Amino acid sequence: MSETGKILTANRLNDGLVVFLSAANIWTRHINDAALAQEANAQSALAKRGEDFEAANIVTGAYLVGAERDDGEILPDHIRERIRAAGPSVHPGLLVENPHVSLR
Amino acid sequence: MYRYDEFDARFVAERVSQFRSQTERRLSGELSEDEFKPLRLMNGLYLQLHAYMLRVAIPYGTLSSQQMRALADISEKYDRGYGHFTTRQNMQFNWIALEDTPAILEDLAKVEMHAIQTSGNCIRNVTADHWAGAAADELADPRPVAELIRQWSSLHPEFSFLPRKFKIAVTGAPNDRAAVKFHDIGLRLHLNEHGQRGWEVIAGGGQGRTPMVGVTVRDWLPEAELLGYLEAIIRVYNLFGRRDNKYKARIKILVHETGAEKFRDLVEEEYARKPGSGIEVDARELERIEAYFGGPNFEVLAMVQPEFEQDKLRGREFARWVRANVSAHQMPGYAIANISVKPVGGIPGDATAAQMRTIADIAERFGNDEIRVSHHQNLVLPHVRQSDLHEIWQVLQANGLGTANLGLIGDIISCPGLDYCALATARSIPVSQALSRRFSNPDRQAEIGPLRLNISGCINACGHHHVGHIGILGLEKKGVEFYQITLGGSSATDSAVGGVLGPGFSAEEVPDAIETIVDTYIALRMDKETFLQAYRRVGAGPFKEALYAAA
Amino acid sequence: MPLLNQREFKADPWTFLDTSEPVPSGGDIVVPFERLVSDFKTLMLHDGQLGVAFPNNLPVTELEPYLQRLQLVTLDFPAFTDGRAYSQARELRTHFGFKGELRAAGNLLPDQLGFMQQVGFDYFEIADERFSLDAWLDAATSISLSYQPSFTSRSQMPISTARGLADTSAPDAEDWPEQPHYG
Numbered sequence: 146m147s148e149t150g151k152i153l154t155a156n157r158l159n160d161g162l163v164v165f166l167s168a169a170n171i172w173t174r175h176i177n178d179a180a181l182a183q184e185a186n187a188q189s190a191l192a193k194r195g196e197d198f199e200a201a202n203i204v205t206g207a208y209l210v211g212a213e214r215d216d217g218e219i220l221p222d223h224i225r226e227r228i229r230a231a232g233p234s235v236h237p238g239l240l241v242e243n244p245h246v247s248l249r
Numbered sequence: 250m251y252r253y254d255e256f257d258a259r260f261v262a263e264r265v266s267q268f269r270s271q272t273e274r275r276l277s278g279e280l281s282e283d284e285f286k287p288l289r290l291m292n293g294l295y296l297q298l299h300a301y302m303l304r305v306a307i308p309y310g311t312l313s314s315q316q317m318r319a320l321a322d323i324s325e326k327y328d329r330g331y332g333h334f335t336t337r338q339n340m341q342f343n344w345i346a347l348e349d350t351p352a353i354l355e356d357l358a359k360v361e362m363h364a365i366q367t368s369g370n371c372i373r374n375v376t377a378d379h380w381a382g383a384a385a386d387e388l389a390d391p392r393p394v395a396e397l398i399r400q401w402s403s404l405h406p407e408f409s410f411l412p413r414k415f416k417i418a419v420t421g422a423p424n425d426r427a428a429v430k431f432h433d434i435g436l437r438l439h440l441n442e443h444g445q446r447g448w449e450v451i452a453g454g455g456q457g458r459t460p461m462v463g464v465t466v467r468d469w470l471p472e473a474e475l476l477g478y479l480e481a482i483i484r485v486y487n488l489f490g491r492r493d494n495k496y497k498a499r500i501k502i503l504v505h506e507t508g509a510e511k512f513r514d515l516v517e518e519e520y521a522r523k524p525g526s527g528i529e530v531d532a533r534e535l536e537r538i539e540a541y542f543g544g545p546n547f548e549v550l551a552m553v554q555p556e557f558e559q560d561k562l563r564g565r566e567f568a569r570w571v572r573a574n575v576s577a578h579q580m581p582g583y584a585i586a587n588i589s590v591k592p593v594g595g596i597p598g599d600a601t602a603a604q605m606r607t608i609a610d611i612a613e614r615f616g617n618d619e620i621r622v623s624h625h626q627n628l629v630l631p632h633v634r635q636s637d638l639h640e641i642w643q644v645l646q647a648n649g650l651g652t653a654n655l656g657l658i659g660d661i662i663s664c665p666g667l668d669y670c671a672l673a674t675a676r677s678i679p680v681s682q683a684l685s686r687r688f689s690n691p692d693r694q695a696e697i698g699p700l701r702l703n704i705s706g707c708i709n710a711c712g713h714h715h716v717g718h719i720g721i722l723g724l725e726k727k728g729v730e731f732y733q734i735t736l737g738g739s740s741a742t743d744s745a746v747g748g749v750l751g752p753g754f755s756a757e758e759v760p761d762a763i764e765t766i767v768d769t770y771i772a773l774r775m776d777k778e779t780f781l782q783a784y785r786r787v788g789a790g791p792f793k794e795a796l797y798a799a800a
Numbered sequence: 801m802p803l804l805n806q807r808e809f810k811a812d813p814w815t816f817l818d819t820s821e822p823v824p825s826g827g828d829i830v831v832p833f834e835r836l837v838s839d840f841k842t843l844m845l846h847d848g849q850l851g852v853a854f855p856n857n858l859p860v861t862e863l864e865p866y867l868q869r870l871q872l873v874t875l876d877f878p879a880f881t882d883g884r885a886y887s888q889a890r891e892l893r894t895h896f897g898f899k900g901e902l903r904a905a906g907n908l909l910p911d912q913l914g915f916m917q918q919v920g921f922d923y924f925e926i927a928d929e930r931f932s933l934d935a936w937l938d939a940a941t942s943i944s945l946s947y948q949p950s951f952t953s954r955s956q957m958p959i960s961t962a963r964g965l966a967d968t969s970a971p972d973a974e975d976w977p978e979q980p981h982y983g
Contacts, residue, residue, distance in 0.1 A: 205282050259944070267942040287881060404915075410882065487884060523895075
């Protein structure tokens with residue numbers, strides 16, 4: 146059974162790498178560990194947490210991404226976000242964090 | 250090539266410390282992201298899809314072996330072992346940490362390199378003919394003037410917050426290899442009957458969402474007046490260029506909306522006030538720069554090199570490489586060896602650290618220690634002996650750099666696209682890879698003849714699709730990538746902007762569509778007509794017919 | 801609002817009048833450009849120094865008729881990324897030989913200060929109190945050389961001078977009076 150909602154992503158300020166905010170309020174490189182907010186209230190709370198982390202200079206450019214979770218795997222709606230999560234589609238193996246994120 | 254004097258070196262060193270301070274202030278939160286962004290961009294640091302991206306300046310595309318090795322070292326020490334040569338003769342590293350950047354800039358400064366003004370709304374790294382100082386058709390090497398402009402534009406106090414970026418290209422040859430009509434300012438050298446040097450000044454060219462061919466503002470500008478005149482143009486742009494809409498902020502829009510005549514008047518009016526006071530090109534300074542370039546010490550060689558003629562008979566592959574990749578040099582017995590960074594199925598412009606070192610070694614051993622980066626994303630050994638070409642080719646072959654496709658359909662120009670770029674709307678690399686595989690047969694490529702295929706992953710046109718004989722533009726609709734095809738563009742002396750052929754194609758359909766276009770050309774070409782010549786003769790009609798009528 | 805000049809923060813001795821405030825009987829006053837134009841006949845007789853706040857979207861040639869009477873011109877940076885006033889300053893200093901106080905106002909940041917000095921600004925209205933005096937001074941002096949001639953700043957030596965080249969080729973720079981230097 147799949148769930149749809151929004152996840153929060155950003156780039157880490159110090160190294161620029163793509164991160165996702167987990168339910169434990171920790172930034173993770175693994176999209177499948179991201180907190181998926183399904184309700185509107187939860188989504189705006191998530192966005193607010195992103196603003197706080199930006200203000201604290203931990204991450205930059207935080208924003209919500211539409212995504213679907215199926216069997217523990219999170220797949221963003223948009224091709225751009227899938228590439229952000231998985232790494233360049235032309236360099237398989239460069240990013241080992243999320244080898245199974247589908248680009249289709 | 251130019252070597253720094255103590256002042257150039259001190260300037261760059263201070264710039265590195267300045268950026269170290271700026272980075273520390275950003276990491277500590279003293280500077281906000283909005284405030285830091287223009288500062289990091291002026292040092293070539295972008296935030297891309299996956300990480301920060303550092304664009305290193307390779308002024309007018311000239312590199313020494315030592316500099317190339319430094320780039321290889323940086324790619325291994327701070328990145329993931331490879332780098333990308335761009336369509337503006339620079340090198341990009343894709344996986345850079347902000348906190349490492351000051352150290353990288355320090356490493357670059359040690360070999361007289363930097364990332365100053367490779368981004369931001371300022372005067373960007375100056376580009377030049379990649380065969381400068383070597384091409385048989387050249388009037389004079391334009392790089393001393395390019396270096397003069399590099400210095401004058403570095404941290405220019407008045408022009409660091411322009412409406413938008415500003416790109417200058419120079420050429421010293423009648424055959425345009427620097428795309429001077431597609432730059433904010435293009436400079437073309439002319440000699441008068443007394444052998445005096447003057448520059449044709451072209452302004453308002455550009456690509457992006459509104460491609461435009463530049464207009465000549467001055468046919469002949471005496472060299473001494475060059476910087477003053479550039480200052481007048483850029484001041485007019487700084488004061489009157491649009492700042493309300495970033496997509497209308499380039500100088501081409503100002504020239505277009507003002508009208509070429511009126512724009513010229515504004516510039517001349519400003520120039521008449523002598524803005525150049527204090528920056529007349531000092532002949533002594535130009536001489537100093539020329540002397541700091543030093544020249545390659547050419548040997549006196551015979552026009553015909555029997556060894557080289559023999560080598561060409563030794564094997565078909567070498568002969569093919571010579572035909573495609575070797576160009577005429579101004580000195581007898583020498584040649585320009587172009588290295589394709591477009592292996593079949595590869596990523597256009599990407600080179601591994603090992604490849605960079607291989608090229609550095611070859612340049613040191615055979616090529617006067619000099620390497621060039623072309624805006625076609627290839628590399629050049631500008632001064633090699635013809636008799637060394639066979640050995641050079643063998644080393645290149647052994648390192649995946651011997652592809653014989655220069656200027657052919659396999660020599661695809663491609664931006665990084667959505668695989669790396671935060672602005673992209675579609676991927677461009679996978680499309681170029683598919684096309685490169687589709688047309689991998691070297692005999693077929695040779696049969697098709699000269700053909701520029703350019704792919705951009707968004708309307709900003711970093712893959713220069715507008716000037717491709719065949720251009721491909723990646724767009725996106727409802728999350729799905731699709732590709733528009735243009736025909737008939739050219740960035741060479743016969744400059745033109747390509748026209749859109751019709752509705753777009755999916756990524757999977759692109760290779761068939763391009764093949765149809767190529768087949769149509771081969772069927773209708775007369776004699777030795779190139780693709781561009783044939784297109785100009787027959788127009789888009791037959792290509793449209795072949796592509797869309799059947800459907 | 802503190803005023804940065806000659807390496808220190810100072811109080812602003814000028815009084816800024818908007819379009820309608822009455823002109824005091826004496827003292828140094830700054831008026832918006834539109835008021836300078838409409839009330840110039842009165843203002844030119846003012847018993848005190850006269851300055852103007854000039855917008856960045858008009859050509860400075862419009863200031864030319866008034867420059868003789870002006871002791872101060874304030875140029876505006878509505879956003880730090882909007883660099884028009886750099887050119888305006890340069891034109892005022894070099895084309896029109898304006899020798900009075902040239903003030904930068906608006907969204908100023910420490911890392912732009914060096915550029916502003918080079919084009920001829922000598923006073924800076926510091927609206928942003930986040931940055932210490934040291935932050936301003938350090939940022940402005942971080943680069944000691946310049947590839948361009950510099951008009952008011954001594955903190956940056958033109959490289960052409962360092963190379964022993966441009967001793968003479970900058971008549972405007974030579975004419976330039978000793979400004980209150982910052983560096």
